[in-house]
Amino acid sequence: MAVYKRTYKAYAGELTPQWSRMLVIPRYAWANLFQQRMLVILYVISFFYPLGAALAIYFNHNTAFLAQYVPVPKDGFFAVNNTFFFVFTTVQSSLGFLLASFVGPGLMSPDLTHNALPLFFARPLSRGQYIVGKMLVIGGLLSTFTWIPGLMLFALQASLAGGEWLWNNGWIAGAMSLSFLIWITVISLLAMALSAWVRWKIIAGALMLVVMFLGAGVNQMIREVARSEIGGYLDIATSMGRIFTELFDIGGENPMSLEEAVAAVVLCTGILLWLILKKVRACEVVRG
Amino acid sequence: MNPPVIELDQLSVRLAKREILRGLTGTLKARTIGLLGPNGAGKSTLIQTLLGFHKPASGTARILGYDVRQQAMDVRSLVGYMPENDTFVADMSAVQFVRYMAELSGLPPEAALERAHEALFYVGLGEARYRKLGNYSLGMKQLAKLAQAIVHGPKLVILDEPTNGLDPPARLRMLKLIEEMRDSGTMHIVLCSHLLKDVEQTCEEVLILKGGRVVQISNLEEERRLNQRFLELETHGIRNGFVDAATAMGCECADLGNGRLKLILGEGIEVRHIYQLAAERELQLRRLSQRRDSLEDIFLRAMSEN
Numbered sequence: 001m002a003v004y005k006r007t008y009k010a011y012a013g014e015l016t017p018q019w020s021r022m023l024v025i026p027r028y029a030w031a032n033l034f035q036q037r038m039l040v041i042l043y044v045i046s047f048f049y050p051l052g053a054a055l056a057i058y059f060n061h062n063t064a065f066l067a068q069y070v071p072v073p074k075d076g077f078f079a080v081n082n083t084f085f086f087v088f089t090t091v092q093s094s095l096g097f098l099l100a101s102f103v104g105p106g107l108m109s110p111d112l113t114h115n116a117l118p119l120f121f122a123r124p125l126s127r128g129q130y131i132v133g134k135m136l137v138i139g140g141l142l143s144t145f146t147w148i149p150g151l152m153l154f155a156l157q158a159s160l161a162g163g164e165w166l167w168n169n170g171w172i173a174g175a176m177s178l179s180f181l182i183w184i185t186v187i188s189l190l191a192m193a194l195s196a197w198v199r200w201k202i203i204a205g206a207l208m209l210v211v212m213f214l215g216a217g218v219n220q221m222i223r224e225v226a227r228s229e230i231g232g233y234l235d236i237a238t239s240m241g242r243i244f245t246e247l248f249d250i251g252g253e254n255p256m257s258l259e260e261a262v263a264a265v266v267l268c269t270g271i272l273l274w275l276i277l278k279k280v281r282a283c284e285v286v287r288g
Numbered sequence: 289m290n291p292p293v294i295e296l297d298q299l300s301v302r303l304a305k306r307e308i309l310r311g312l313t314g315t316l317k318a319r320t321i322g323l324l325g326p327n328g329a330g331k332s333t334l335i336q337t338l339l340g341f342h343k344p345a346s347g348t349a350r351i352l353g354y355d356v357r358q359q360a361m362d363v364r365s366l367v368g369y370m371p372e373n374d375t376f377v378a379d380m381s382a383v384q385f386v387r388y389m390a391e392l393s394g395l396p397p398e399a400a401l402e403r404a405h406e407a408l409f410y411v412g413l414g415e416a417r418y419r420k421l422g423n424y425s426l427g428m429k430q431l432a433k434l435a436q437a438i439v440h441g442p443k444l445v446i447l448d449e450p451t452n453g454l455d456p457p458a459r460l461r462m463l464k465l466i467e468e469m470r471d472s473g474t475m476h477i478v479l480c481s482h483l484l485k486d487v488e489q490t491c492e493e494v495l496i497l498k499g500g501r502v503v504q505i506s507n508l509e510e511e512r513r514l515n516q517r518f519l520e521l522e523t524h525g526i527r528n529g530f531v532d533a534a535t536a537m538g539c540e541c542a543d544l545g546n547g548r549l550k551l552i553l554g555e556g557i558e559v560r561h562i563y564q565l566a567a568e569r570e571l572q573l574r575r576l577s578q579r580r581d582s583l584e585d586i587f588l589r590a591m592s593e594n
Contacts, residue, residue, distance in 0.1 A: 008410060010474040011403060011441030015394035018361065024391045032379070114422075115375045119436060122339050122369035123392045124361045282341040 021125055025133030026140050029107070033141075039102055043141070046095045050149035053088055054156060061160040080157045080165075085172050086248040088150060090241075093183045096142040097212065103141065104191025105204035107134055112279060113199055121282035131192070131280060138188040147180035175247040183240060186265060189272035190236075196279035212237050223255070232256045232264055239264035291353030292317045293444060293476045294338065294495075296502075298347035301330075301337050308333045310500040311347065318507065320470045322487035323480040324587060325497035331480045332372065334497065335446055339369060352443055352476075365394065368442035370433045372449040372480075378422030382408055385421055386436045393440035400439075407435040411465060427458040434465065444476045445469065451486055459486075466490045488583040496590045504590040511586065519551040519562065522575035530569045537561065547574075 033039055057080055059065070063072040078084070111117055120130055154173045158166040190208060198204040215235040222231030232238055232255070242254055242261035256264075294316040301309040309330045323331050336342050338351055340360035348355060354362045377385055383404050390400035408417040411431040416424070421432060430450060437445050450466065451459045467490055470477055481487050487494060488508070496504040523530070524547055531541045531549065538554025539562075551562065559576070566573050 008438065008469050008472040008474065009441075010443075010472075011395065011399070011439075013399050014396065016391075016396055018394070021392055021394060024388070028384075028388050110377050110379055114378055115371075115373055116377050117375075118339075118341070118369065118371050119375050119389060120392065121341065122364060122367065122371075123389065123440075124364045124394065125392055126361075282339070283336055 018124060022129040022133035023136070025130065026136040029137040030141070033103060042099050042102060046092070046099060046145040049088070049091050050145060050153065053153055057153060057157050057160065080161070081169065082172050082175070082248045083250065085150065085154070085176050086244065086250055088153065089176055089179050089244060089248070092146045092150070093180070096146055096183065097187055099141065100138050100187045100191050101205050101208040103138055104208060105195050105201035107137060107192055107195040109195050109199050109201065109204070112196060117280065118282050127277070127280050131276060134192055135188040138191055139184050142184050142187070146184065147177050150176045150180065172248070179244045179247050182243060182265065186236065186240065186269060189269060189276065193272045193275040196276055229255055229260070232260055233267065236265070236268050291350070293321060293352060294478070295350040296347070299337070299349045300345045300347050301333055301342050302345040303333065303342060308500050309337065312502050314495060314502050314505045316493055316495060316505065318491070318493035320477045320479060320491045322491035322494040323478060323497070324482070324484070324487060324494055326591070327482070329497040330500040331497055332448060335448055335478070335480055338446070339367065340364065366443040368437035368440065368445040370437040370445070370447045370450055372452060374429060375433065376421040376429060379420065381418050381420055382413055382424070382432050382435070383417040386432070386439050389436040390439040395440055403439050407439040411435045412461065426453045427455065430454060430462065434462070438469065442475060444478065446478045446480070448480045449482070450479065451481065451483060463489055484583045484587055494583065494586070496587060498591060504586065506586055508583065517553045518578065519553065519559070520577050521549040521551060521573060523547045523549060524572040524574050527571055528569040530565065530571050533565055533569065534562070537565070
């Protein structure tokens with residue numbers, strides 16, 4: 001199909017593997033996203049805490065340099081333990097949520113606004129692959145400043161503290177990875193569901209914040225008025241926070257049991273997935 | 289031997305508790321296939337079922353030998369689809385969008401970019417390929433949809449109402465492109481349209497649907513060949529045994545009255561033989577016309593018979 005000849009010629013070259021085609025979706029989405037200055041700024045800010053934490057871990061183990069300027073405690077400035085990584089997870093999760101609120105609204109609405117889905121599904125791409133591809137847009141982005149730097153910090157601490165620390169605290173790496181995985185999955189699904197159902201990006205972005213904070217407010221209200229913890233099912237942030245504290249073995253009073261928190265998150269994930277599947281179809285069937 | 293383009297075997301599809309396609313059976317083999325039928329006949333549902341968007345309630349359908357249900361991904365690898373309605377991503381430029389679609393079909397990024405440029409030039413959007421699709425006119429959007437349907441070099445292109453909403457020059461351009469694609473010999477085309485002229489101009493075989501059933505499968509090429517055997521004559525004067533002589537030559541004749549005759553030419557008989565016979569019998573031929581059994585006739589006959 002040479003341009004100058006303007007005659008049609010079939011493509012006879014090599015094809016990419018079938019499994020890799022869903023990765024095309026996040027690649028195009030990222031290329032588009034990083035043209036937005038605001039997103040780039042937010043993204044850069046998201047690396048501040050991991051960088052600071054890396055420096056803190058380094059200096060915590062290299063006190064000789066700092067000792068020239070400030071008095072240094074015998075056991076270092078702070079303990080790098082489950083609490084340290086729990087705080088890291090909480091801070092980065094919050095930043096991740098903020099970024100997802102920014103990215104999420106434009107995730108699926110452009111494909112749905114002008115009915116582009118039939119073109120996707122007329123190709124060798126299943127609904128599942130499409131959804132995973134879209135999830136990877138947020139998942140991939142968030143991974144770069146959540147669990148990946150988290151594991152790098154863990155590796156840095158392990159290399160500086162030695163084998164005994166690694167042996168005693170190895171489980172923290174698992175807890176951190178699992179916490180981020182749960183958080184990223186729920187946030188991605190929430191962003192996708194809102195993007196699929198709400199076409200206006202600003203409203204979809206605002207709704208993400210509303211879903212998170214309104215749930216907490218309603219939970220609090222139910223707790224005060226009815227003295228019941230059933231409102232926890234509406235409060236995703238609290239439910240996930242409860243799972244995080246359990247995974248990181250952080251003590252303290254917990255109004256919600258772990259089982260209730262897990263049930264709330266599973267229920268929420270199921271509803272979000274159902275909402276997404278209702279919209280991600282090659283064609284609408286008109287009933288009646 | 290190449291498998292048929294479309295094979296339907298008792299294909300039924302139910303949507304929202306209504307039976308939309310009812311036991312469709314037929315085999316279509318031509319390079320360009322027209323899909324005809326009145327509104328609500330099930331044309332779009334059939335296309336969507338062939339693409340795997342709807343699951344058949346019973347029966348099977350095969351495209352180029354692949355079962356649309358069991359081998360949906362294989363089918364989609366072979367097919368390019370141009371839907372009827374507006375389908376695009378408004379924020380993308382045409383070249384970005386067509387490249388995106390090509391990559392989803394399995395082309396490597398560099399090849400996809402090259403093919404996207406080529407496909408857009410081919411459909412006539414070369415100069416406008418960096419403009420956002422949201423700013424395109426209706427005709428340009430149709431062409432962009434065609435470009436994304438052919439960019440990956442499919443074996444079968446399904447065009448659902450490709451001339452919808454186009455002005456006459458744009459419509460002619462679209463039909464010319466379809467003819468060029470057909471003549472390139474590298475792909476089969478299924479053209480779904482309610483415009484009989486478009487189908488007649490581009491297709492070799494038609495499947496006519498009505499009320500979710502197949503009412504006729506017709507090979508237009510064969511029909512056209514057969515039509516050339518039918519003559520209608522308007523004569524003046526005494527016939528001098530013209531009818532008997534024509535019958536003796538091997539033609540079938542029918543007198544329609546008022547000097548009008550209908551002839552079916554026998555094997556090896558050409559129109560010039562009829563002229564010769566008329567000259568020998570000194571019969572004036574005021575008019576001689578070959579029957580033009582247009583697609584419209586076939587369509588209307590199919591509609592009335594069912």
